[in-house]
Amino acid sequence: MISRCSIQLIQQAELPAISTHVQICLACHTTFIIFSCLRVSCIFFRFLSFPIMNTLVLRKPRCLSIESRPEPQPFPGEVLLTVVACAICRTDAVMWWQGHRDLVFPRVLGHEICARRHGDPVGQYYAVWPGNACGTCSRCRSGNEHLCQSMRITGFHRDGGFGELLSASEKNLLPVPSALSPELAALAEPLGCAVHALGRSRVSAGERLLVYGAGTLGLFLASSASVRGAKVSIADPDPEKLIKSRDLQRCFNISPCFTSDGSL
Ligand SMILES: [Zn+2]
Ligand SMILES: [Zn+2]
Known part of the structure; x- marks a missing residue:
């Protein structure tokens, strides 16, 4: 917001x-x-x-x-x-x-x-x-x-x-x-945090990555990893967050993980 x-x-x-x-x-x-x-x-x-x-x-x-x-x-x-x-x-x-x-x-x-x-x-x-x-x-x-x-x-x-x-x-x-x-x-500051974390994790193109948490930082992390060529999935115990972020998931080719009870 x-x-x-x-x-x-x-x-x-x-x-x-x-x-x-x-x-x-x-x-x-x-x-x-x-x-x-x-x-x-x-x-x-x-x-x-x-x-x-x-x-x-x-x-x-x-x-x-x-x-x-x-x-x-x-x-x-x-x-x-x-x-x-x-x-x-x-x-x-x-x-x-x-x-x-x-x-x-x-x-x-x-x-x-x-x-x-x-x-x-x-x-x-x-x-x-x-x-x-x-x-x-x-x-x-x-x-x-x-x-x-x-x-x-x-x-x-x-x-x-x-x-x-x-x-x-x-x-x-x-x-x-x-x-x-x-x-x-x-939003440069939270994006910078996500990009820094990604750099430390050494995720590279073609690797599979699961981001747990579809809040601001989770979405920045997932979209940045996707731009680097990783195959990204995202999960959140609150399915509402996954629904709200559908446009961004589509834009960055991120797969949402829905479960019936919110668990992974
Ligand atoms: Zn902050
Ligand atoms: Zn100092």
């Missing part, structure tokens, strides 16, 4: 759910006070003429709110971006439901992002790599920056793409080919 991050579209697509959660939260006196303070802070920012932006903030598990916040100020080496599309990852849903060990509230979620440079409304799209490694430790220097102990991930440790603007490191910007829509380009 993709959400364009202009605030108008967020409101159209998500507001009923958010209103519900806001109502639940308003039953809690503490949260009500927080919301009151936020309204004051919004007026405060406007009074001081800080440029502000709209964001979707997770204040605590199951409590999302649309808030005005000051525009992010890029650190050295970073650039200010306008978010064009931001996918909702399964991890975002889990964080909304129960939080996450790396998450400090309140937080603007969103780590699967496509954006443009701020002030360049017709310019190049970029997929934004969400990892921010230290670049100096032994793991970073040996090309294993994904194992960096100081890794800070956009949308986890720092604010992410569910806002109008985002500050990101210049070196994290991957130019998107012009034929690719921003909604698809936002």
